[in-house]
Structure formats: C-alpha cells, structure tokens
Amino acid sequence: MVPFMDDTRSRPPRRGATPESSGRAWPGGPVAPASPPTGHGASEDESVKVTIGTDGLVDTVAINPRALRKGAQALEELTREAVREAQRDWFGRLGEHDPAVASEDQLRAKLEEINAEYSLRMEEINRLIAGLMSSR
Known part of the structure; x- marks a missing residue:
C-alpha cells in the first residue's frame, strides 16, 4: 500500500517564476493572495446586489423583483447603495491584494x-424599467 502524500510540503514556484518572485506583492514583500480581488455589495434592504469583478468594473447586478415596484428613482438609489458598498469592499481588498497598487x-x-x-x-x-412599466 502506498502512503498518502504529506500535505505539509511546500509547493514549487509557478512555472517560469523564481522562488523570490513567486506569489510576492513586490520583491521581498508579503505574499499576495493567489487571485485578484472582487467586491460584493448590497442595498440596505438587500433587494439589489452588485459584484465588482477582478478588473474593478461592475460585473453583476441582481435586482429582486420587489425593488422594481418601488419605481425608477428608488431603484436608482438602491443600486447606487449596492455599487458603492461593492466598491468599498473591492478597494479594501485591492489594498490587501497588492499594496503597491493601492496608491491614491x-x-x-x-x-x-x-x-x-x-x-x-x-x-x-x-431603459429596462421603462420598457417593463410601459408593457403593463
């Protein structure tokens, strides 16, 4: 019977990377997380949820149908809340991910x-809301 591999072994650096540059935010700096950050936010009532992608742009917007009944202006405010919360989350994670990028x-x-x-x-x-409202 072959024994299981020891999980405590260190992994080799990625292909083409030197041990010093592998996973470091900058040479000699702290180890950066493996993947770029994303951000998540929601309106106060959680009827609108937003995800900021790894590129820093809005990736997804999820709108609960009950938010559509509140009208366009209310929906704008709910979406704005969710986007701002997602941006705050993303910016916070960005500074943790790569401190060199976090300049003002x-x-x-x-x-x-x-x-x-x-x-x-x-x-x-x-435009979508206007179309939905006019089709009633």
Missing part, C-alpha cells in the same frame, strides 16, 4: 472608470 492616484483613476461603467449600467437599467 491609481485608485482615483480606477474609481472614475468604475463610475463611468456604473452610469452606463444605470442607463440600461432605466
């Missing part, structure tokens, strides 16, 4: 990019 100027530029994407998504949501 880079974060501000990324936030502007995210806000532009948010505006486009809100326009899409408003």
